[in-house]
Amino acid sequence: MSIASNSTLHHVHDAAAGVNAPPAASWRALLGWELRRIARSGIFWSAIALLAVAFCAGARVGGAFQRAQAAAQHAQTAADAAWQRAIEQRARDYAHPAAQPAPYWQDPTDLAGFSRYQLRRHAYKPVLPLAPLSIGASDLAPSRWPVKLETLFGVEPAYDFEPPRSLAVGRFDLGFAIVTLLPVVVIALAALLGTAERDRGMLRLIAAQPVAPLAWLSARLAALSFWLLPVVAAALTLALFVGGADPTAAWPEWIAALALVAAYALFWLALAFVVLAAWPGAAGAIGSLLALWLTLSLALPLLGRFVADGVQPAPSRVLYVDAQRRAEDAVAGARDALVAEAFRSRADLAALTDRVANLDYATRQSFLVPMIETRLAVWNDRIAAHRGSRETLSSVLGYVAPPLGMDTALATLAGTDMARQRDAERQVRIYQQQLRDFFWPRMQREIAHPAPRPPGSYARLNFTDYTAIPAFVPAVEPRRGRVNAVLPFVAWLVVAALALAGLAAWRLRRWPAPL
């Protein structure tokens, strides 16, 4: 079935061929006729229905994924709380006389032993209300971190296992449906709509009428836009509800998402406008548009990664393991000398270097871990710099390759982007520092001024104030920050669409001679 047909001409030319009719009115008449034609087009509604189903299915997948992450965070919080209660009970149970004291690593009332072997804390990246919009990086990057005092640079390299095959194939989420399937639908509809007369050999007849090529083609694509944008917006909103998102709880992001998707659709329509302005047949139009789509969505990111890897290869994590082992060995090999040096630099410990050899492992590590971090700081900085520069490049290239930029923008609105991930990791590090600041000075004070052990006590009882341990509190994230982050990209898409439309208009100054 074709969207346009022979009957087009009578109506259109009745309106457009009026010699005295103002051009604007002609365009409006053309537009009105095209709007009615599209409203009756089976292909249009079939394509939109499929797209809406894909949106809803994708949102359900994304919603289920994000709910599972939130559930894991809640379960972890509950497990940590239960562990804390068990610890407190054990502390009470151990406070009794015994022939032998409890080993320090099993004693929850031993400050040093508790800090290393029994402290159980986690940090989280909260799931946001619009998370079903895009899984983004949240399937690779963890949203829940165990926080331990001795973890180098704060963030454990552990992660939540996701099926690797699923990661390799890719998930069918709403982000995929918008970034990948929406352009395919736009390309197919625009190409079929814009080439019907060309393929049927009627373009020559139309060109013989008093209608400008720009008015004729632009009215058709404008009509497609007028139908497409609202129904896509409606499909997106429906999908978000189906996916369990709460757009009302994140209405600025929701509005921004609607604007973003509309701008993205407009960009592809404008690109189609440029291609169709050369008056190709359907085969040529679809071939050219698919080639452009593949270039923007696949070839440019592929090329970008190849070049980026060649110019600035990622620091090898395998060699980082080697560096870490060397640093740990070097520090461990000179541990007593290093700790003694640290003692000498402190007024409260300078005279106590004879106690260095008898420090427990946890207390000794409170001196040594920062030294290992110092030795590995170059690596840590190098890795962070590489990640930063790669993410910057990704953002910049997103303006050249809109599917890439769209991917990032959707993830930003959903709160599943890498920038938010980095913020969360910074919070993990800050929280670790809070815990270190809580425990390590206390442990180190015990060297000079050990709390007296109750005579004959099974428990050490130099620490029982568990409620004083700092709790993790996620930083307040300004909602406007996410919206502001995507606005430049929305503006860029609109500007690009206008520029492309201008190019198409320039190409459509007159009917081509050979038709």
Add this chain to the structure above:
Amino acid sequence: MSSRLLSLVVYEWILLRRDRRAAGALIVLAVLLVAAFVVNAAALARDNAAKTQTAAAERARWLAQPAKDPHSAAHYSIYAFKPVPALAALDFGVEPFVGQAVWLEAHVQNDLLYRPQGDASALDRAGLRHPAVLLATLAPLVAFLLAFATAARERERGTLRLALGVADSPRRLAFAKAAAVWLALVAALVLPLVLAAAADRSVTGTWHADVLARLAAWTCAAAIYLAVFAVAGVAIALYARDTRLALIALCGVWAAVVLALPRFTSTAADAARPLPSTQSVKQQLFDEAPSYWSAETSRENEAAILAQAGVSRREELRANYRGLELDRAERYSQAVFDRVLGGFHDRVIAQDEAFGALAWLSPAIAFAALSPALAGTDFAHHRRFIDAAERYRRQLVNTMNAEVAAHRPGADGKAHAAGPELWASQPAFVHEPPRLGEAGSAGPAFAALTLWLLAASLLLARVARRLQP
């Protein structure tokens, strides 16, 4: 192939070559595939070199340990690195998404860490294309483009009618067109890749029978995959009443079968056979086999050890109590790891099998399941590494604990210190990847791909029957 059919194929081949748009797309894709292979192979070679270098350093560090408590040595232990599979440059499979290094320390079966894509930016992820995925995604589009050129466009120009008029069998003509498309695809896309892979293995000196078998099987799978789309493309193009309908059908089939269905099916397989959350798995391990057990557990251990030895006091034991307790705790935790982590990994593989079992939905699903299995980059192969590393860890830790148990503390109360002889008695970790057919099951996906080819051929035969001059 009869000489008449052969001459028809050659004729169609010549016509295809004259279609600049179709030939251009084929050449661009061929260049892209080879470029992706070369770039990936170079990166993987660097990666493998780093792994080999660090593994050697780890071994040297292990051997150079000073005299120390053997259990401390079990904590120090080594890192094991997963070697890059021989055909990973052809198909990354799950490699970018699984850890590449694991610390084989006492008490705990650690996760493999440092996934190559673990820190991936959006660009890294969007640009993560390897030859197999490029072939699986784009080759069907090119196949359809060629089929469109050879069938639908000929119909539009009227040359198809002429050809049918002189052809003694429309079916032979239809299959000749499909064969010409298929040969063009295989010659331009598969053969250069296979030659590049063979050259890469030769240069790196890792060319052996299993690589040859895998490469042959992968070539076969890729050729069948392309044949499905060549035959189906010609059938659709010939069946459609006009070129616009042919275009709509070909684009729709490509978008649905190649773009959407593999993702959708993979996600559906995840939902149909859900995995427990990592949080719940870790919690179970923490509850059942914590790295640092409580004083209560210590008392239970002591009672059990004494009862087993038939004595009532530690001092009456003939072995070192600490070593016995470490050994008991270690073996208990190993059983928990087998049950919890082993069961978890079984479920991951079952999920992959569920995905492969849905290959009848799309040939792209069949190829997505088959290609990494043949390249040795699916999870079933990865699991072999996990298990091998864990076996090594257990052997190392059990040896160290046995050494502790065999030596009572000295009169000064100090623990026994072992030396270089013990470290050297532990062999180096070497992972032998499974041979083709030893890990996972490519059978269902291969069968599905073959059935897809059969179905496409039947469709083409049926379409050809109604062709008239």
